[in-house]
Amino acid sequence: MKARVKWLDHMSFVGESESGHSVVMDGPPDFGGRNLGVRPMEMLLLGMGGCTSFDVVSILRRGRQDLVDCEAVIEAERSAEHPKVFTRIHVHFIVSGHNLGEQRVAKAIELSAEKYCSASIMLGATAEITHDYEIVESGDSE
Numbered sequence: 350m351k352a353r354v355k356w357l358d359h360m361s362f363v364g365e366s367e368s369g370h371s372v373v374m375d376g377p378p379d380f381g382g383r384n385l386g387v388r389p390m391e392m393l394l395l396g397m398g399g400c401t402s403f404d405v406v407s408i409l410r411r412g413r414q415d416l417v418d419c420e421a422v423i424e425a426e427r428s429a430e431h432p433k434v435f436t437r438i439h440v441h442f443i444v445s446g447h448n449l450g451e452q453r454v455a456k457a458i459e460l461s462a463e464k465y466c467s468a469s470i471m472l473g474a475t476a477e478i479t480h481d482y483e484i485v486e487s488g489d490s491e
Contacts, residue, residue, distance in 0.1 A: 361385055364392075390427070393472075394438070398423045400468035401440060404461035409454065415447035417487040425476070435476040442482040449484050458482055 353365045360376035361383065374389050376382025387395065398421045409416045419442065426437040444454050458480050462469055469478055 359383055390433075390435075394423055394425055394435070397438070397466070397468040397472055398440065401458075401461045401466040402442075404465045405442060405444070405454075405457045408457035408460055409444070409446075409449070412450075412453050412457070414449050414453055416444070416449070417447070418445040418485075419443070435472055438472060438476045438478045440478070440480045442480065443485060444482060445485040445487045447487055449486075451484060454482055454484055 351367045354362050354374075355365070356362050357373075360381040362374045364372050364374060372392070373386030374392060375384060375386040376388065377384060402419055402421045405421075406416065406419050409419075422441045422443065424439045424441075425435050427433045428436050442454075442458060462478065462480055472478065
């Protein structure tokens with residue numbers, strides 16, 4: 350896997366992925382940025398959230414669960430000292446669908462956390478990562 354990060358100006362950078370997608374990153378004004386994009390550490394957290402959400406949706410769909418929506422709400426704490434690594438990360442999943450099996454949802458989250466989500470497992474080297482979930486029964490759209 351390859352990526353490229355190019356400095357634009359001030360404290361703005363554009364990241365380009367090997368798959369051809371780009372994202373703007375920027376710093377806060379007190380560090381010379383102009384707040385034009387996400388912070389690099391926010392990108393790391395978003396990447397973890399995307400990785401674990403991808404797993405959960407994939408596992409539930411393969412398990413023939415009638416999934417309508419999946420949202421991961423993530424809260425993180427960082428060390429006060431440099432390097433300001435993540436020390437705690439909590440992921441709250443809001444999973445919506447029709448007659449979702451609670452054990453299946455719990456198992457999908459567990460499999461992601463312990464086996465499949467490489468981003469979570471890497472961040473788990475410095476951070477305590479916890480998960481919980483809620484299941485929302487979706488009403489009929491008819």
